[in-house]
Each structure stands twice: as C-alpha cells, then as structure tokens.
Amino acid sequence: MKDAAWDDLKTVMALVRHGSLAAAGAALRLNYTTVARRIARAEAALGTTLFERLKDGYVPTDAAMLVAAHAGEMEVREHDLMRRLAGRDGTLEGALTITAPQLLIAYVLPAALAQFRGLYPKVDLKVRATNDILDLSRREADLGIRISRTPGDTLTGLRLAEQHSASFASPGWAERIAKDPGAPIDWILYETHDDVPKAAREAYPSSRVQYRFDDMIAMAGAAQAGLGVVRMPMFLGRSLPGLMQVPLLPPQPYMDVWMVAHPDVWPGAKVRAFRDVLKADMKTRRALFVA
Amino acid sequence: MKDAAWDDLKTVMALVRHGSLAAAGAALRLNYTTVARRIARAEAALGTTLFERLKDGYVPTDAAMLVAAHAGEMEVREHDLMRRLAGRDGTLEGALTITAPQLLIAYVLPAALAQFRGLYPKVDLKVRATNDILDLSRREADLGIRISRTPGDTLTGLRLAEQHSASFASPGWAERIAKDPGAPIDWILYETHDDVPKAAREAYPSSRVQYRFDDMIAMAGAAQAGLGVVRMPMFLGRSLPGLMQVPLLPPQPYMDVWMVAHPDVWPGAKVRAFRDVLKADMKTRRALFVA
DNA sequence: GGTTATACATGCGATAACGCATGCATGAAG
DNA sequence: CTTCATGCATGCGTTATCGCATGTATAACC
Numbered sequence: 001m002k003d004a005a006w007d008d009l010k011t012v013m014a015l016v017r018h019g020s021l022a023a024a025g026a027a028l029r030l031n032y033t034t035v036a037r038r039i040a041r042a043e044a045a046l047g048t049t050l051f052e053r054l055k056d057g058y059v060p061t062d063a064a065m066l067v068a069a070h071a072g073e074m075e076v077r078e079h080d081l082m083r084r085l086a087g088r089d090g091t092l093e094g095a096l097t098i099t100a101p102q103l104l105i106a107y108v109l110p111a112a113l114a115q116f117r118g119l120y121p122k123v124d125l126k127v128r129a130t131n132d133i134l135d136l137s138r139r140e141a142d143l144g145i146r147i148s149r150t151p152g153d154t155l156t157g158l159r160l161a162e163q164h165s166a167s168f169a170s171p172g173w174a175e176r177i178a179k180d181p182g183a184p185i186d187w188i189l190y191e192t193h194d195d196v197p198k199a200a201r202e203a204y205p206s207s208r209v210q211y212r213f214d215d216m217i218a219m220a221g222a223a224q225a226g227l228g229v230v231r232m233p234m235f236l237g238r239s240l241p242g243l244m245q246v247p248l249l250p251p252q253p254y255m256d257v258w259m260v261a262h263p264d265v266w267p268g269a270k271v272r273a274f275r276d277v278l279k280a281d282m283k284t285r286r287a288l289f290v291a
Numbered sequence: 292m293k294d295a296a297w298d299d300l301k302t303v304m305a306l307v308r309h310g311s312l313a314a315a316g317a318a319l320r321l322n323y324t325t326v327a328r329r330i331a332r333a334e335a336a337l338g339t340t341l342f343e344r345l346k347d348g349y350v351p352t353d354a355a356m357l358v359a360a361h362a363g364e365m366e367v368r369e370h371d372l373m374r375r376l377a378g379r380d381g382t383l384e385g386a387l388t389i390t391a392p393q394l395l396i397a398y399v400l401p402a403a404l405a406q407f408r409g410l411y412p413k414v415d416l417k418v419r420a421t422n423d424i425l426d427l428s429r430r431e432a433d434l435g436i437r438i439s440r441t442p443g444d445t446l447t448g449l450r451l452a453e454q455h456s457a458s459f460a461s462p463g464w465a466e467r468i469a470k471d472p473g474a475p476i477d478w479i480l481y482e483t484h485d486d487v488p489k490a491a492r493e494a495y496p497s498s499r500v501q502y503r504f505d506d507m508i509a510m511a512g513a514a515q516a517g518l519g520v521v522r523m524p525m526f527l528g529r530s531l532p533g534l535m536q537v538p539l540l541p542p543q544p545y546m547d548v549w550m551v552a553h554p555d556v557w558p559g560a561k562v563r564a565f566r567d568v569l570k571a572d573m574k575t576r577r578a579l580f581v582a
Numbered sequence: 583g584g585t586t587a588t589a590c591a592t593g594c595g596a597t598a599a600c601g602c603a604t605g606c607a608t609g610a611a612g
Numbered sequence: 613c614t615t616c617a618t619g620c621a622t623g624c625g626t627t628a629t630c631g632c633a634t635g636t637a638t639a640a641c642c
Contacts, residue, residue, distance in 0.1 A: 004369060006297035020619060031601045036620075038599095046376055047385045055608065057619060063376060070372035074365040078295060081361035085337055085354060094338045311589065322631045327590075346638060348589060 004045055006074070011038040012050055013071035016060045042067075079138050083264035086142060086271070093122035096270040100145035102129040103216060104257070107239035108288070109145070112281035116274055123270055136262045143261045143271050145278075147233075147254075155260040158275065160282040161289045163254040167200065167246050168237035170226040174244045177204075185248065186210035186228035188219050197231060200248045207248070235288045251291030257282070297365070299333040302326055303341055304362035307351045333358075370429050374555035377433060377562070384413035387561040391436035393420040394507060395548070398530035399579070400436075403572035407565055414561055427553045434552045434562050436569075438524075441549075448551040449566065451573040452580040456545040458491065458537050459528035460520040465535045476539065477501035477519035479510050488522060491539045498539070526579045542582030548573070 014024040015035060025032035039058070043050050050064040060068070100109060105127060117125060134140035136155060144155075151157025169177075176183060185204055187196045188211045196207040210228050213219045216236070223230040224242040233254050237243050259278060265271055305315040306326060316323035330349070334341050341355040351359070391400060396418060408416060425431035427446060435446075442448025460468075467474060476495055478487045479502045487498045501519050504510045507527070514521040515533040524545050528534050550569060556562055 004373065006301055006365070006369065009369070009372075010297055022619070032620080033602085033622090034600055047382070048376060048380065053620080055619085063379070066375055066379075067372060070368050070375075073368045074297070077361050077364045077368070078297065078300070081300075081358060082295065084357055084361075085339060088354070088357075089339065091338070313589070323590080324592090324632085325630055328629080344590080346589085 005041070008038045008042040008045065009067060009071040009074065011035055012042050012064055013068040013075070015039060015051065015058060016064055016068035020057050080264070082139050083137070083262055086139070086268045087264045087266065088268070090269045092120050092269055092273060093124075094270070095124045095126060096143070096274060097126040097128060097139075097141045098143045098145065098274065099128040099130060099134045099141035101131055101147060103220075103236055104145055104147070105129045108235060108282075108285065109278075112278045115281065116277045119277065120270070120273055123273070125274075136260065136265070139262075139265075142265050142268070143259065143274060146258050146260055147256070148258060149255050151258050151260045154262070156263045156266045157258045157260040158279065159256050160259050160279065161257040161286055163256060163289045164234045164251040164291045165231055165249075165254040166234055166237060166251045166291065167197075167229050167231050167249040168240075168243045169223055169229040169246045170242055171244055172226050173229060174246050177246055177248065182206060184208060188213060188222050188228040188230045190214070190216070190219065197249055199250060199252075204248055233289070234291060238288060257289070295336055296332070299329050299336065300358060300362040300365070302329040303333050303355055304359040304366070306330060306342065306349060307355055307359035311348050371555070373430050374428070374553055377430070377559045378555045378557065379559070381560045383411050383560055383564060384415075385561070386415045386417060387434070387565060388417040388419060388432045389434045389436065389565065390419040390421060390425045390432035392422055392438060394511075394527055395436055395438075396420045399526060399573075399576065400569075403569045406572065407568045410568065411561070411564055414564075416565075427551065427556070430553075430556075433556050433559070434550065434565060437549050437551055438546045439549060440546055442551045445553070446551040447554045447557045448549045449570065450547050451550050451570065452548040452577055454545040454547055454580045455525045455542040455582045456522055456540075457525055457528060457542045457582065458488075458520050458522050458540040459531075459534045460514055460537045461517040461533055462535055463517050464520060465537050468537055468539065473497060475499060479504060479513050479519045479521045481505070481507070481510065488540055490541060490543075495539055524580070525582060529579060548580065 011024070011028065011030075014027050015021065018024045018027050021032035021035045025035045028035065039051060046063070046067070048063045049061055050067065051058040051060055106129075109127075113125065113127065116123070128134060128141055133146065134144065136142070136144055145160070146152075147163070151159075173185075177185065181204065183206060185200075185207045187200075187207055187209050189196070189209055191212050191214045195201070196209060200207050211219075211222065213222070216232065219230050220232065220236065220240055220243070222228065223232075224240060229246060229248060231249060234251065237245055259275060261271055302315065302319065302321075305318050306312065309315045309318050312323035312326045316326045319326065330342060337354070337358070339354045340352055341358065342349040342351055397420075400418075404416065404418065407414070419425065419432055424437065425435060427433070427435055436451070437443075438454070442450075464476075468476065472495065474497060476491075476498045478491075478498055478500050480487070480500055482503050482505045486492065487500060491498050502510075502513065504513070507523065510521050511523065511527065511531055511534070513519065514523075515531060520537060520539060521528075522540060525536075525542065528536055550566060552562055
C-alpha cells in the first residue's frame with residue numbers, strides 16, 4: 001500500500017456522497033465509467049473493498065465511509081486554500097461567481113451587472129440565481145446577496161438596503177377594495193405563514209386565506225392573474241407589471257438586503273470591484289425598497 | 292477557477308519541499324518533466340504564478356507556499372486515513388514495512404524475519420534499515436524497532452529487551468590489558484561522548500581517546516581491526532567476530548529495545564502477527580542483551 | 583580551459599486514462 | 613404486458629498524460 005492518488009480518494013468521496021456512479025460522475029464532471037475505473041484503482045491501491053456491487057448500485061463499505069470522511073477533511077483544506085488564493089488575488093480577470101435570490105437578479109441587479117461588465121470586461125461573471133443559500137465557505141459562490149436580518153456569523157457583510165413590505169394585488173382587486181372595503185378579500189400566503197397578517201385581519205375582517213404557495217415567483221404570478229392579494233417586498237410589487245399596492249397592510253419593515261462573502265474572499269480584487277459597483281448602484285435605488 | 296486537481300496540489304507541495312523538479316519527481320516517483328507539466332497545469336487552473344523560473348531552478352512564490360501549506364494539511368489527513376485503514380485491515384497479505392537500526396537487523400532479527408516469512412508468505416515484508424528515526428505517523432514504516440528509553444509519547448510500544456553495554460576490543464587488546472593493566476589504552480568514542488567513560492578513566496588512568504566516530508558500524512570495524520576499545524551494547528560485541536569483552540568497564544544499563552507503532556496501526560493483522568513473532572523470538576534471546 | 587554535475591526546456595513515441603456507444607438487469611409507470 | 617428510467621458492465625477508439633532522449637545554460641572543480 002503506497003501513497004494513494006488523491007484524486008481517487010476524492011472520487012470515492014463523491015461516490016459515497018452522491019450514491020451512484022452517474023451522480024458522482026456528474027458532480028466531478030466526469031463520465032461515470034471513469035468513476036467506476038477510479039474506484040477500482042482505489043480499491044487495488046488500498047487493498048480493500050470499498051463498495052459492494054449490488055443490483056441497484058454501489059453500496060459503500062465501512063472502509064469507504066472512512067475514506068470519504070478523511071477525503072472530506074482534505075476537501076475542507078482545499079476550499080480553505082481556494083478562498084485564500086481568491087482573497088489575495090489582485091487581478092481583475094477570471095471567474096467571479098455571485099449568487100442572489102432570483103427576484104433580485106431579475107428586477108434589481110441587471111443595471112449593476114451591465115455596469116460591472118462594462119468596467120471589467122475580462123472578469124467572467126457567473127450569476128447563480130437560487131433561493132437555496134449557497135455555501136460561500138465551499139466556494140459555491142464568491143459573493144452572495146441575501147435577504148436576511150444579519151449577514152450570518154461566519155461571513156463578512158455589507159447592508160445594501162433596508163426594505164419594507166406591503167400588500168399588492170391586481171388593479172381589479174384594488175378597485176374592488178376601494179369601492180367596498182367590507183367585501184371578501186382573497187389572500188395568497190407563503191406556506192410558512194399560518195394566517196393573514198394580523199393588521200389586515202383586524203382592519204379587513206373579511207380577509208380569507210385562499211391559496212398557500214411555496215414560491216414567491218408563483219405567488220406574484222397568481223397575484224398578477226387576479227387570484228388574490230400578496231404581501232411582498234416593496235421592490236417586487238413595484239417592479240412587477242399588473243400589480244398595485246393595496247391599503248390592506250401598512251408598509252412594515254422587512255428583512256434587509258445584504259451583500260456577504262467569506263472573510264477570506266472579501267478582499268479579493270474582483271470581489272472588491274463588484275462590491276463597489278453594486279454598493280454605488282444600490283445607493284441610487286434605495287427609494288425602491290422602502291415606503 | 293474551478294475545483295483544483297488534488298494530485299496537482301500534491302505536486303506543488305513536493306516541488307516546494309524538495310526544491311527542484313528532479314527531486315520532487317523522485318519523491319513522487321515521477322519523471323521530472325511530469326512535475327513541470329503539472330506545475331504548469333496548476334498555475335493555469337489557479338490563475339496564479341506559483342514558481343519563478345530562474346536559471347538555477349524553480350523558486351516558489353508566496354502563492355506556492357500557501358498551496359504547499361494547505362496541501363501539507365491535506366497530506367496529514369491522508370496519512371491519518373492510511374494508518375486507520377492499516378489498523379482495521381484484517382488480512383495477512385500485502386505490504387508490511389518495518390524499520391530498525393542496522394545492527395539489530397544484521398545480528399538479531401534475521402531469525403525472526405525468516406520465521407515470519409515462513410508463517411505468512413503472502414505478506415510483502417519490507418525492512419528499512421536506518422539509524423534515522425522514520426516517522427511512523429507519516430507511515431514511512433508500519434512498525435519500528437528502536438533503542439531508546441521510552442517508546443515515545445505518541446506511539447504505542449512494547450519493550451522487547453533490556454540491554455547492558457560493556458567494553459569490547461580485539462583479542463590482541465584483551466591480552467595486552469590482561470598482561471599490563473597500566474599500559475596506555477586507546478578508545479574509540481562515539482562523537483556525542485566527550486571523554487572515556489568515567490568508570491574506565493578511574494580504573495585505568497592511562498585510557499586515552501584516539502578516535503571519534505559518528506557511526507557504530509565503523510567503530511565496530513575499527514575495533515575488530517585492533518584500533519582500540521569501544522563501548523557498545525552487549526549484543527553487538529558478542530555478535531561480532533573478532534571482538535571480546537574487556538574488563539575496562541563493568542556492564543551497565545543501556546537503552547532498552549522497544550517495538551513501537553502508531554496506535555492507529557498497532558491493531559492491524561499484519562502488525563499484530565509480526566509483533567507476536569518478534570516478541571516470542573526476542574524472549575528466547577534475552578540473555579544476549581544483558582551481562 | 584576543459585570536464586563534470588545540476589537544473590531545466592523541448593520534441594517524440596508509448597501508455598494509460600478517458601468518453602462514448604452498446605447491452606443487460608431491475609423496478610416503476612402507463 | 614409494454615414502455616421508460618435508472619444503474620451498471622464491457623469493448624473500442626480517442627485524447628491526454630507520461631517517460632525518455634536530447635539539447636542548453638550555469639556553476640563548480642581541477
């Protein structure tokens with residue numbers, strides 16, 4: 001048993017994590033046959049069976065779990081290294097990955113992205129629109145824009161904007177509410193909310209929950225289609241065509257918009273450049289976010 | 292900058308450690324051209340210059356030092372993994388590396404080695420004779436035999452024998468000392484010792500230092516050739532032809548013989564088998580080591 | 583001044599690693 | 613019962629990687 005090939009250890013880890021040759025191969029950007037071959041190599045090198053080949057796939061043995069655990073620790077060190085290299089990198093070229101909620105990318109960021117692109121054409125800007133929070137420690141992205149109350153404990157952050165939320169609906173609903181405030185009002189709620197906001201229920205007792213969604217884009221679409229009233233951030237209601245603010249809810253504070261990055265990565269030239277552009281851009285847009 | 296190839300990180304580390312392409316290649320068992328190519332790949336992947344190509348070789352940049360440091364931490368994890376795999380391995384086949392001082396291997400271990408070989412023919416036994424202490428944590432060897440006072444803090448150990456040392460010389464010297472105890476006596480000292488052992492100086496005031504060596508095999512050879520008297524472990528003086536114990540020094544306690552291994556590796560089947568064989572063998576040889 | 587050793591660059595042929603296409607087994611869905 | 617999707621094995625042609633041989637530059641030594 002000599003020195004193990006590190007890339008093979010990584011491959012064992014990927015297979016343990018992802019469960020199938022194909023999934024592991026996709027994660028490693030390799031053909032799954034290559035994964036199978038590397039597993040075979042690793043088993044030969046380590047002198048141990050790492051996976052049992054069953055009809056429905058590769059099942060890791062204890063030894064494979066041990067390998068995967070250690071490879072995971074190696075990976076932590078690799079990510080640490082990558083962050084530090086990115087943080088000390090002074091060039092304004094190469095890849096820069098940012099992540100943000102879909103709706104911010106769609107309705108708020110385009111101007112800043114275009115400006116950044118013009119200023120730093122050599123930077124390969126990759127934008128990952130996702131509502132899942134990517135792991136900035138693992139360098140799934142260099143810089144994140146998040147809607148939350150704090151930047152998070154391990155991340156360095158900068159508050160880009162305070163936000164308010166309000167109630168929005170189609171013009172038809174706005175008219176109806178103005179004419180007859182006592183008529184039934186249909187609400188579309190985000191799934192985590194139990195009930196219509198208390199202020200609305202008190203002022204408009206005829207409020208009723210009609211739909212529960214798990215996705216804000218879908219909710220906004222439903223509101224545009226006239227299915228009901230949605231509480232959403234000011235910027236979103238104002239940005240979407242076919243929606244108007246309705247007076248059911250007084251504007252109230254919402255989670256702020258933060259720009260965050262891992263402290264290792266924060267001082268990198270590309271991250272710094274993007275920060276500066278976005279910070280200045282957002283300064284001009286503050287009115288969009290508050291009542 | 293995407294995921295780095297771990298083997299390339301390892302290669303950067305090897306080049307930083309060993310200083311030249313050729314030395315790094317030797318350490319990795321690769322041709323040095325391959326090392327050069329991997330460095331180039333790593334630089335492309337990381338988007339950084341890692342080494343400056345000067346007339347007299349590759350000089351690492353700060354970035355390379357950073358990479359090397361992190362790769363070193365990855366390597367610690369790898370060695371940890373290898374030890375654990377070895378420790379849980381129940382097979383009695385494959386590689387087993389032991390290390391011991393040259394003189395023990397030459398004059399004490401052969402019987403045990405032969406017996407082990409007969410009992411476990413499928414084990415690839417590699418014996419590394421060295422006076423440097425190999426790093427058992429880094430798996431330079433699985434099991435070590437050492438002459439020391441303790442097994443060391445991080446290692447598990449078993450005392451194989453207590454030892455005495457005494458003074459030995461050629462038959463000519465033995466005769467001379469017996470005839471005329473007052474005549475000048477030439478000593479061959481190990482370089483770390485300042486002077487003739489105090490007991491000998493007091494009993495034989497005509498003792499004088501004639502040579503200082505840094506190698507016990509050479510000293511023994513010189514003693515066999517009649518150049519003088521050497522203080523050495525009993526087992527050695529008794530094992531070497533052409534040497535006799537001389538009464539200049541009363542036998543005195545010497546460092547013990549230990550068998551040591553990293554606790555992770557200790558329970559491995561091959562290590563355990565070797566331990567048992569050697570332990571039993573050494574039990575029959577205890578008289579060789581003490582006065 | 584010529585010889586030797588070290589350290590690297592470069593080009594070429596050999597080899598090992600890889601991707602792709604095909605085929606088989608299994609289980610779920612229509 | 614058929615169809616489709618998932619998961620893997622195997623064989624083949626391609627690509628990338630590697631080792632080797634050769635050449636250059638520099639420094640050390642006699």
